[in-house]
Amino acid sequence: MNTNKYAADRFHMVQYQLVGRGIQDERVLKVMSEVPRHVFVPESYRYAAYEDCPLPIGEGQTISQPYMVAIMTQCLELEGKEKILEIGTGSGYQAAILSRLADRVYTIERHEVLALRTRAILKETGYNNVEVITGDGSLGLPDNAPFQGIIVTACAPHIPKSLLDQLEIGGRLVIPTGNPYNQVLHQIIKLEKGTEDRSVLECAFVPLIGKEGWKME
Ligand code: SAH
Numbered sequence: 001m002n003t004n005k006y007a008a009d010r011f012h013m014v015q016y017q018l019v020g021r022g023i024q025d026e027r028v029l030k031v032m033s034e035v036p037r038h039v040f041v042p043e044s045y046r047y048a049a050y051e052d053c054p055l056p057i058g059e060g061q062t063i064s065q066p067y068m069v070a071i072m073t074q075c076l077e078l079e080g081k082e083k084i085l086e087i088g089t090g091s092g093y094q095a096a097i098l099s100r101l102a103d104r105v106y107t108i109e110r111h112e113v114l115a116l117r118t119r120a121i122l123k124e125t126g127y128n129n130v131e132v133i134t135g136d137g138s139l140g141l142p143d144n145a146p147f148q149g150i151i152v153t154a155c156a157p158h159i160p161k162s163l164l165d166q167l168e169i170g171g172r173l174v175i176p177t178g179n180p181y182n183q184v185l186h187q188i189i190k191l192e193k194g195t196e197d198r199s200v201l202e203c204a205f206v207p208l209i210g211k212e213g214w215k216m217e
Pocket of ligand 1: 061062063064087088089090091092093094095108109110111114135136137138153154206207208209210211213
């Protein structure tokens with residue numbers, strides 16, 4: 001498939017899947033119309049890279065549906081100067097989007113194989129303000145805290161306390177919680193005292209596995 005075909009598919013993705021469903025943040029729309037999603041998808045699925053669905057990326061994991069990437073990114077309300085933490089690097093597509101909208105991105109992946117592959121792709125494609133870390137992201141990255149935004153792209157049983165602790169006041173935590181059958185995406189804003197918790201939509205993510213996530217494999 002040639003570059004023009006991918007560009008045309010990407011244009012349609014943005015118009016029909018994102019604008020058509022109410023994504024309004026112009027910066028998010030612009031970046032998603034530029035970042036080559038197909039580069040982050042395994043070769044055998046590239047033909048479907050811009051379709052309205054998640055796709056397998058190996059290790060039983062998935063790259064999220066484009067609309068889910070867009071709405072989660074929009075919920076971070078980025079302006080460009082932020083230091084962001086992503087939990088669940090996976091394919092690296094979400095990290096690449098964030099890297100164009102924030103100053104610095106740290107992203108944690110528990111599967112070494114995915115972390116290695118994604119680190120190489122991000123380097124090759126020039127997303128130089130992203131650092132991929134291998135480990136359990138449910139505990140966050142205390143040494144680099146506080147973050148102005150934290151995004152979790154796997155489903156947690158509850159809001160991990162470590163992540164709230166590492167969020168700056170006024171910062172946003174975007175995270176799905178629930179069980180395999182019933183999940184809600186939250187936008188949590190950290191206040192001087194406590195948090196404001198907005199339910200954004202119902203969703204379906206792979207489990208967040210770790211100390212502050214699900215315990216089993
Ligand atoms: N943001 C990704 C979506 C990947 S799916 C993308 O753009 O492609 C979620 C990922 O979270 C999986 O790769 C899974 O291995 C990872 N994951 C699950 N629990 C984790 C944990 N505790 N720490 C880090 N990564 C985790």
